Amino acid sequence: MATVQNHLYSIRDLADEFDITTRTIRFYEDKGLISPERHGQKRIYHKRDRTRLTLILRGKRLGFSLEEIQHLVNLYETPQDQVPQLEEYLETLRSHKSTLAQRKQDLEKTLDELTQAESDCAEQLQRLLNK
Numbered sequence: 609m610a611t612v613q614n615h616l617y618s619i620r621d622l623a624d625e626f627d628i629t630t631r632t633i634r635f636y637e638d639k640g641l642i643s644p645e646r647h648g649q650k651r652i653y654h655k656r657d658r659t660r661l662t663l664i665l666r667g668k669r670l671g672f673s674l675e676e677i678q679h680l681v682n683l684y685e686t687p688q689d690q691v692p693q694l695e696e697y698l699e700t701l702r703s704h705k706s707t708l709a710q711r712k713q714d715l716e717k718t719l720d721e722l723t724q725a726e727s728d729c730a731e732q733l734q735r736l737l738n739k
Contacts, residue, residue: 615655619644622653626665636664639674641681659684671708676700 623630636642637651642660644651653661660681667677680700683693 615658617653617658619651619653622658622661625658626661628665633661636661639678641674641678670701670704672700672704676704 617625619630619633622628622633633642637644641664642653642657644653644657646652663681663684664677667680672680680697683696
């Protein structure tokens, strides 16, 4: 159904383009992140829905929660001054990056502790086997 002139897409068109399932698209619809036009049981997606889906999937790849994604996607709905939108997006990115950096640090510490525990255990086992 994809037509370049009208920017109309079926659920299958979008699923194929973004390599996701139709169930995933319906999930985002149920959460209010996208809202296709309906003709009976048939969903008709417009360029706006495709753009929103692009932003949703980008937010997901960046590890944002659905609430954060909803907020960020809605920022792009207001075509007024982009400065506040970009400032808010930048703050969200920085906050998320900081959270991930802390998690990374915690994981590195845990891995170091596991490596030490593994080494201690192997040494103790070796001593017991050599008796």
